[in-house]
Amino acid sequence: MATSTAPSLRLSTLPPATGRAGLAGAIRSEFTKLRSVRSTYWTIAGLFIVSVGVAAIAGFAIANNIHNNPVNKAGMDAAQASLFAFFEFGQLIIAALGALAITSEYSTGMIRTSLTAMPRRGTVYAAKLIVFTTVTLIVSLITSFVSFFVGQAAMSGSGVSASLFHSVTIPATAVQNGPPSNVKFFGTIVITPGTVLTAIIGCALFVTVVALIAFALGSIIRHTAGAITSAIGLMFVLPIIIAILPDTWRWDIMRFFPDAAGRVLSVTIGQHNTHLWSAWPQFGVTIIYAVVLLSVGAYLFRKRDA
Amino acid sequence: MIEVRGLTKRYGQKVAVNDLTFGIEPGKVTGFLGPNGAGKTTTMRLILGLDYPDAGVVTVDGKRYQNLANPMREVGALLDAKAVHGGRSAYNHLLCLAQTNNLPKQRVGEVLELVGLTEVTRKRSKGFSLGMSQRLGIAATMLGDPKVLMFDEPVNGLDPEGILWIRNLMKALAGEGRTVFVSSHLMSEMENTADHLIVIGKGKLIADCTMAEFIARSSGAAVRVRTPSPDQLVLAIAAKGGEATADSDGTLLVRGMTADVVGDVAFEAGIRLHELSMLRASLEEAFMELTADSVEYHAGVTGTTANIGSGV
Numbered sequence: 378m379a380t381s382t383a384p385s386l387r388l389s390t391l392p393p394a395t396g397r398a399g400l401a402g403a404i405r406s407e408f409t410k411l412r413s414v415r416s417t418y419w420t421i422a423g424l425f426i427v428s429v430g431v432a433a434i435a436g437f438a439i440a441n442n443i444h445n446n447p448v449n450k451a452g453m454d455a456a457q458a459s460l461f462a463f464f465e466f467g468q469l470i471i472a473a474l475g476a477l478a479i480t481s482e483y484s485t486g487m488i489r490t491s492l493t494a495m496p497r498r499g500t501v502y503a504a505k506l507i508v509f510t511t512v513t514l515i516v517s518l519i520t521s522f523v524s525f526f527v528g529q530a531a532m533s534g535s536g537v538s539a540s541l542f543h544s545v546t547i548p549a550t551a552v553q554n555g556p557p558s559n560v561k562f563f564g565t566i567v568i569t570p571g572t573v574l575t576a577i578i579g580c581a582l583f584v585t586v587v588a589l590i591a592f593a594l595g596s597i598i599r600h601t602a603g604a605i606t607s608a609i610g611l612m613f614v615l616p617i618i619i620a621i622l623p624d625t626w627r628w629d630i631m632r633f634f635p636d637a638a639g640r641v642l643s644v645t646i647g648q649h650n651t652h653l654w655s656a657w658p659q660f661g662v663t664i665i666y667a668v669v670l671l672s673v674g675a676y677l678f679r680k681r682d683a
Numbered sequence: 684m685i686e687v688r689g690l691t692k693r694y695g696q697k698v699a700v701n702d703l704t705f706g707i708e709p710g711k712v713t714g715f716l717g718p719n720g721a722g723k724t725t726t727m728r729l730i731l732g733l734d735y736p737d738a739g740v741v742t743v744d745g746k747r748y749q750n751l752a753n754p755m756r757e758v759g760a761l762l763d764a765k766a767v768h769g770g771r772s773a774y775n776h777l778l779c780l781a782q783t784n785n786l787p788k789q790r791v792g793e794v795l796e797l798v799g800l801t802e803v804t805r806k807r808s809k810g811f812s813l814g815m816s817q818r819l820g821i822a823a824t825m826l827g828d829p830k831v832l833m834f835d836e837p838v839n840g841l842d843p844e845g846i847l848w849i850r851n852l853m854k855a856l857a858g859e860g861r862t863v864f865v866s867s868h869l870m871s872e873m874e875n876t877a878d879h880l881i882v883i884g885k886g887k888l889i890a891d892c893t894m895a896e897f898i899a900r901s902s903g904a905a906v907r908v909r910t911p912s913p914d915q916l917v918l919a920i921a922a923k924g925g926e927a928t929a930d931s932d933g934t935l936l937v938r939g940m941t942a943d944v945v946g947d948v949a950f951e952a953g954i955r956l957h958e959l960s961m962l963r964a965s966l967e968e969a970f971m972e973l974t975a976d977s978v979e980y981h982a983g984v985t986g987t988t989a990n991i992g993s994g995v
Contacts, residue, residue, distance in 0.1 A: 388790075388793050388794070388797060388825065388828060389789075389790075389793060390828075391756070391786065391787070391790070391827070391828045392787065394752065394753045394756055394785075395785070396752070396785070397752040397753065398752065398753050398754065398755075398783055398784045398785060401785075402782050402783050402784060402785045403782075403783055405782040406779045406780070406782040406783045407779075409775055409778050409779040409782060410768075410771070410775075410779045413771045413772065413775035413776075413778075413779070414768060414770040414771055415770055416770065481768060482768070485766070485767065485768045485769060486763055486765060486766030486767070487766060487767055487768045488766075489728075489733055489762060489763065489766045490766050490767060490780065490823065491780075491783075492731075492732070492733055493731050493733065493754070493758075493760050493762075494754065494755055494780045494783045494784065494823075495754070495783040495784070496731070496732045496748055496749045496751070496754055497749060682728075682733065682734040682735060683728075683733040683734070
């Protein structure tokens with residue numbers, strides 16, 4: 378290809394510098410970085426396919442189940458059934474994207490090139506955070522809404538499918554005597570569009586904050602596998618360990634962990650788990666985890682040798 | 684102008700850079716020499732603020748690197764050609780760097796053309812050979828049209844064509860009045876390009892002098908001259924303070940002078956020269972002699988290479 382002759386250094390004259398390299402340029406740069414690697418598209422596609430796909434499968438399963446056993450109509454949280462895969466499995470996939478946003482710079486050595494171009498590390502960290510949060514929030518909102526609509530479409534006609542446009546009334550409890558056709562329903566639960574909207578948006582916010590926890594772990598651990606493993610440990614494995622602890626302990630401690638918010642934010646039929654706080658205070662716990670970890674990450678990002 | 688004062692960096696117990704003080708003059712090629720592990724890369728990382736020193740300061744134009752308004756317009760540095768995200772195309776790699784310093788987008792295409800990578804603009808850099816990666820790294824350094832260029836072992840692992848390309852580039856850059864700071868562990872790399880030398884060993888400064896001074900200082904260094912009138916040349920050189928002796932093959936060996944000076948002397952005296960060259964081996968020897976005490980890892984056993992690899 379290129380010859381070994383003396384390179385001609387014919388470069389056009391640069392326009393004189395205006396101002397100082399700052400946050401705006403760093404944000405443009407970080408967006409270019411995020412959109413120019415395949416892993417971004419793979420993880421987002423994975424998130425979307427898993428969330429929407431499982432929502433569809435769950436929708437068909439529920440419709441079928443209710444058709445055979447109408448008793449299951451009682452207390453059916455149809456919206457949560459469509460959002461479950463998104464906030465439970467989707468958070469793990471988005472955690473990979475969050476961790477990679479920062480660890481890929483370390484695993485490839487790119488961080489040294491990045492920080493040579495822009496040595497003000499606080500600015501670089503902030504730009505990364507802003508770009509990643511924005512992209513993740515948009516992707517999460519879209520995925521959450523699409524999961525909901527696809528899931529509800531799959532269970533249309535079952536009599537329980539939730540809606541964003543009108544209230545849906547489902548029986549609160551049911552008693553079955555003999556064959557499935559002989560069911561007595563008691564009480565009603567009204568699921569308003571507002572409740573449903575809160576659940577959809579709440580789940581998207583939850584998944585975004587989980588992604589930020591993974592981002593923070595990435596900036597602390599600086600190693601892709603390590604960061605993803607610790608994010609999964611914190612959000613997925615730790616809750617399982619807590620679940621097998623004796624009841625007397627676990628009911629007291631489970632509300633202090635960051636995963637709990639997903640399980641209350643997605644509920645549309647009124648909260649049943651009295652051991653957790655209500656949706657927004659419980660989400661506050663997740664946010665506190667994210668803020669603390671992001672602060673530690675920011676401190677280490679600035680303080681350590683690159 | 685880069686100013687290094689009292690720079691010290693420790694990694695755990697190991698002192699990588701030890702109270703280093705030197706300055707890099709503008710508009711010159713300064714060679715940064717030292718055996719492997721001498722602390723060259725660490726010094727460069729400290730200059731760029733990638734690592735934080737335990738003591739001492741580094742300034743670029745009187746400012747700390749972190750405080751430069753637009754760092755890419757001041758310094759273009761290539762420490763490791765493979766320090767890129769391999770999944771990103773050459774174009775996007777350069778674009779994301781240019782954006783940090785608010786450099787115009789069309790600059791990316793220009794620097795890619797400069798280094799001859801136009802054909803692989805949209806290719807992911809994962810598949811690049813070392814030579815191509817090196818060119819990509821150099822393209823990045825040129826984005827901001829910087830006054831100072833810094834290269835760490837730029838020819839390591841390159842084929843002869845790549846080496847020649849880098850050498851010519853450095854000369855061209857210096858020819859434009861830019862400051863070039865280039866490290867190497869081989870003296871031979873420096874002799875044709877560097878005006879000034881900074882030699883370190885085990886993190887300490889060993890020499891900070893011009894190339895001519897270094898040659899004059901090292902007793903072994905010599906210039907080899909072939910001429911039809913050797914007697915006249917010996918006299919002319921002696922008159923200028925040099926010392927010329929006849930070598931076994933009929934050539935002259937001149938000590939205490941650079942090849943440039945010898946050529947000038949001969950020209951002024953009207954003496955025809957058929958050959959004029961720096962004795963590479965002697966210069967390399969002088970460098971090794973100078974740094975012998977500070978080589979990081981001495982080979983344990985010498986002269987038994989025949990045994991190496993036969994034990995398995």
